[in-house]
Amino acid sequence: MALEDICRFKDRHHKWFPFSSLEDTDTSLYMMDYFNLRWRGLRTSEKNSAIPLDFFTPPSANSASFCLPNHSTTVRRPFPLSHGTTTLGFIFQGGVIAAADTRASAGGLVACPAVHKITPIHSHLVVTSSGSGADCMLWERILTREIRLYQLRHRRRLSIRGTAKLLSFMLHPFKGTEVCVALTLCGWDKEAGDCAKDLEDSYFMSDESSSADVTRITDSTSPKSGPKLIYVCSDGARLQGDIFSVGSGSPYAYGVLDGGLKWSLSKDEAISLAREAVFRATHRDAYSGNNVDLFHITAQGWSQRKREDLKEEYYRDMEKRSKDRRGKIKRE
């Protein structure tokens, strides 16, 4: 990937992507690099005032072999980074709805009023992001790459649960650092087809007997295909559910969603509920606002609605209220 080349990112010790060490060496050019590698020390850019070019993972208990330079002490941030957001996702009879506002705030500044917080990963998976904008962008790209590589290597698409587990394992070394990523994977699992074995839960030990039984007893309720909504966070939390809202505006969104959500909603009702929830959250939360993005995921894939300005929604709401009030006054 271009980004990876610019960052000179080399997964020297397979800490991040241990799956790449499982493949055959003759099938991938990737592996050739690893064998030719030596530890060359910190490389810095001559042009850009000695910015370190190598992308380090934080020192973990497993890396006893080499000592990293002192990058474990966190660098002080130049300004408060963006954390404010309202994103939500829910499952109903017609699939999955994902909605998010489009404001990126940095402290009290609206850094960008038109950000894309919902990113498609593949035709049947969309991820909503909240937390630090830069971290989310990076991790979405990394996730997209890994999912695509998995698809190319194994000739089948990784399930949503497997994707969530993969993401969670990739984020685990960064627990305790200032990486702040809270993603909601909204997608639709297709039917397994010819692949009978359930690969996601037994990545490191593929075994038929007890391990498969053990995992199956804990989630005997979730079907293998259909809509899925999974929340993954850089703390390590990984939760599958029917309704999630993340971000500073999430309590306000929950208030609207919990009241109005039913399984039997029609597609239009679900979309207007999602829009209403984001609108109410942006009305109250200072760090959410501007526009709302809405995605609808079904068995046929994701479809995106045109971005809507919440200002219009506000005026419509005001109009409705004043009409109600005028109606009430007339009646009295």
Added chain:
Amino acid sequence: MEYLIGIQGQDFVLVAADNVAASSIIQMKHDYDKMFKLSEKILLLCVGEAGDTVQFAEYIQKNVQLYKMRNGYELSPAAAANFTRKNLADYLRSRTPYHVNLLLAGYDDSDGPGLYYMDYLSSLAKAPFAAHGYGAFLTLSILDRYYRPDLTRDEAMDLLKKCIEEVSSASISRRFHLHYLHLFNLFHL
């Protein structure tokens, strides 16, 4: 606050956990399962910091399964508990300690039922009854008062219900959905 409780009887262990997964003030999930089945006769209940619980419990779970695959027979509950404690202790003074509180409930064919209490500082104690969380402060005295080593299953269920009532009524905000698991036959109530 998360809550775990375990009561050992003559030939069974009764364990229960709340079902709420929360993130600061929001309850994100109401049907979250905190029990991890290590083997046919061992259950691990795990609460604590968000990602640590699942990572650590699944690590222990897979290792117990690996032992069975390699050696052809299952680890005893005492061995599993000590293995868990050893892992906790090893990580405790590393840069990434696991902040998890555990209850391990098991039935050994020769030694009978066993309940093991472990906390995030990797202490281990085999106890007739145990609890984790703020609810423990409220219910340990109830358990002290009414527990007997020769409890029948119904009596143990009644004692458990007493504890749960207490936690539900005295707890500040959590809605509790207790999820019982009766170890000997391993069925969900």
